[in-house]
Amino acid sequence: MYSRAYQRLVSIPPLLWVSVFLLIPYASLFCISFWQVRSQQIVHEWTLHNYAQLIHNPVYLEVLGRSARIAASVTILALLLGVPLAYFVCMRAGRFQNLLYQLVIIPLWVSYLVRAYAWKTILGGNGVLNTLLIHVGILHQPASFFLYSPFAVILTLTHIYTPFVFLPTYASMAHIPKALVEASSDLGASPVRSFWTLIFPLSLPGIVAGATFAFVLSLGDFIAPLLIGGPNGIMISNIVVSLFGAAYDWPLGSAISLCILILVVVLISTTESIEKRLQLGGAR
Amino acid sequence: MSPLLTIAGINKSFGSTKVLQDVSLDIENGEFLTILGESGSGKTTLLRIIAGFENADSGSLTMQGSPLDSQPANRRNVNTVFQHYALFPHLTVFENIAYGLRAKRIAAAEIKTRVEAALAQMRMSEMAARRPAQLSGGQQQRIALARALVNRPALLLLDEPLSALDASLRVHMQGELKALQRETGITFVFVTHDQEEAITLSDRIAVLRNGGLEQIDTPRELYNRPRTAYVAAFIGKANLLPNGMAVRPENVQVVVPGSAPVGSTSQSWIGTVKRIVFAGASDLIEVDCSDGLVISARVPSGGSYPPIVQLLVAAEHLISLS
Numbered sequence: 078m079y080s081r082a083y084q085r086l087v088s089i090p091p092l093l094w095v096s097v098f099l100l101i102p103y104a105s106l107f108c109i110s111f112w113q114v115r116s117q118q119i120v121h122e123w124t125l126h127n128y129a130q131l132i133h134n135p136v137y138l139e140v141l142g143r144s145a146r147i148a149a150s151v152t153i154l155a156l157l158l159g160v161p162l163a164y165f166v167c168m169r170a171g172r173f174q175n176l177l178y179q180l181v182i183i184p185l186w187v188s189y190l191v192r193a194y195a196w197k198t199i200l201g202g203n204g205v206l207n208t209l210l211i212h213v214g215i216l217h218q219p220a221s222f223f224l225y226s227p228f229a230v231i232l233t234l235t236h237i238y239t240p241f242v243f244l245p246t247y248a249s250m251a252h253i254p255k256a257l258v259e260a261s262s263d264l265g266a267s268p269v270r271s272f273w274t275l276i277f278p279l280s281l282p283g284i285v286a287g288a289t290f291a292f293v294l295s296l297g298d299f300i301a302p303l304l305i306g307g308p309n310g311i312m313i314s315n316i317v318v319s320l321f322g323a324a325y326d327w328p329l330g331s332a333i334s335l336c337i338l339i340l341v342v343v344l345i346s347t348t349e350s351i352e353k354r355l356q357l358g359g360a361r
Numbered sequence: 362m363s364p365l366l367t368i369a370g371i372n373k374s375f376g377s378t379k380v381l382q383d384v385s386l387d388i389e390n391g392e393f394l395t396i397l398g399e400s401g402s403g404k405t406t407l408l409r410i411i412a413g414f415e416n417a418d419s420g421s422l423t424m425q426g427s428p429l430d431s432q433p434a435n436r437r438n439v440n441t442v443f444q445h446y447a448l449f450p451h452l453t454v455f456e457n458i459a460y461g462l463r464a465k466r467i468a469a470a471e472i473k474t475r476v477e478a479a480l481a482q483m484r485m486s487e488m489a490a491r492r493p494a495q496l497s498g499g500q501q502q503r504i505a506l507a508r509a510l511v512n513r514p515a516l517l518l519l520d521e522p523l524s525a526l527d528a529s530l531r532v533h534m535q536g537e538l539k540a541l542q543r544e545t546g547i548t549f550v551f552v553t554h555d556q557e558e559a560i561t562l563s564d565r566i567a568v569l570r571n572g573g574l575e576q577i578d579t580p581r582e583l584y585n586r587p588r589t590a591y592v593a594a595f596i597g598k599a600n601l602l603p604n605g606m607a608v609r610p611e612n613v614q615v616v617v618p619g620s621a622p623v624g625s626t627s628q629s630w631i632g633t634v635k636r637i638v639f640a641g642a643s644d645l646i647e648v649d650c651s652d653g654l655v656i657s658a659r660v661p662s663g664g665s666y667p668p669i670v671q672l673l674v675a676a677e678h679l680i681s682l683s
Binding site: 254256257259260261262263264265266267270274275278279 | 412413414433434435436439440441443444445447448449450451460461463464465508509512
């Protein structure tokens with residue numbers, strides 16, 4: 078047993094860390110969201126005005142709705158790519174397993190910004206995609222609709238967040254004992270049947286965790302919409318960024334942030350309880 | 362009658378390690394065949410090749426006249442009881458047993474009847490709604506058996522299924538296995554490293570050593586007429602004699618020197634008693650003969666012997682080894 082004094086001493090750094098970087102920012106966010114701006118000054122008068130504006134001005138809900146739709150599309154696409162990829166690399170790749178795994182991981186070492194920017198050069202007017210399509214003869218002029226659209230944002234975010242679905246799914250699948258897969262085959266199940274009746278249910282905790290990552294991270298993304306979203310690809314974080322910057326309306330920005338925060342916390346705790354239930358079901 | 366499964370000239374290597382070397386054997390319909398070998402003898406690999414989890418490098422498997430090798434594991438009329446059972450943790454006992462029937466798209470009503478019958482046969486009907494982790498080792502063992510047998514395979518493979526159980530449960534399960542095999546009439550291929558288990562359960566035993574088939578015979582033949590020194594020493598106790606012969610300890614007679622009845626005796630030694638080991642109903646007496654030869658003899662329990670004794674073996678008890 079450690080002495081009481083020692084226990085107190087070692088708990089100071091984490092408490093400090095949590096206070097400075099979490100508790101105080103959240104508390105100030107909460108307070109500011111109930112204040113208001115008058116003649117370019119934030120005044121400490123309590124009001125519900127910011128929240129009322131959130132509801133009455135259709136722009137905010139519309140952008141929030143679009144952000145949620147984009148995040149949901151990214152999640153679905155990342156699942157459709159990441160889960161089969163994890164299955165293939167984990168169960169079918171044989172001696173290429175490690176190589177393929179590394180190939181999926183390597184893009185994560187490249188800065189997020191670089192990857193988002195790469196899509197700008199691919200999709201742009203003189204970009205790789207247009208050049209190719211003109212060269213092949215499908216297009217006669219560069220198409221402008223690739224870039225600056227929700228489609229471009231979804232494509233970029235899917236590329237960036239698919240590894241976040243792949244990794245936890247792969248980890249779940251790698252934990253399934255090989256004998257179970259053999260038993261399934263031994264009992265007459267085809268590989269497809271084995272996937273749906275055995276591998277998919279047993280890796281669901283990882284899949285749910287990956288889907289949560291993809292949804293939450295793309296919901297709060299602002300770089301991809303900024304670089305390649307254009308006016309129709311604006312997401313809620315871009316609004317928050319401009320409210321804290323050029324628009325200088327910290328109270329409204331805080332109110333929106335708080336709403337997103339609550340949304341995300343509810344979402345994460347829901348999926349976490351789903352994961353727990355799945356894991357218990359698997360283990361018992 | 363033609364054999365159920367013909368295994369012909371199977372070779373298998375992992376990297377540079379030869380695991381199976383030219384293994385050929387016939388498995389007869391309805392028999393209880395044990396593949397007996399020490400760890401590393403290749404017995405599990407042979408079983409996995411029959412099940413379809415591994416491919417042989419060369420050789421062939423023929424089941425009821427048609428080639429088995431070309432079929433993937435899920436199309437073979439063969440089921441396996443895995444060493445650690447490999448029950449599906451996310452499914453109930455009922456669904457575990459129904460798994461193979463569902464894969465074969467059998468009607469729901471028939472699945473229900475057959476699974477319930479299988480549960481009843483194992484006396485596990487009350488456990489239908491449980492998950493594998495809520496069962497004891499012996500219960501999991503029965504579910505693994507039921508899950509395989511409910512498919513009525515032509516051949517049931519058992520990969521050391523009793524090795525994870527404690528000794529008393531093990532003996533009990535041996536009896537159940539044997540009874541089950543008689544009841545169902547299904548051909549069992551049982552892999553084990555335990556020679557006693559092999560002797561009590563099997564109709565025939567195939568002894569594997571370093572990937573090669575050493576001998577295949579009934580337990581009685583293997584014991585009474587082992588063909589090699591390895592088999593003689595592996596199945597029961599044996600004294601290996603310098604002249605390429607072997608003799609079982611119970612066939613060695615111990616007498617006071619000089620009192621030897623001449624006649625059918627073909628071999629005799631004189632040596633000093635090294636020690637007497639109590640072995641339940643009998644004692645094992647170890648006699649140090651000349652040239653480092655130590656011969657064990659099984660003698661009635663509690664006897665006393667002079668320090669120097671004579672050992673006699675009748676001609677019919679000498680086993681010649683190749």
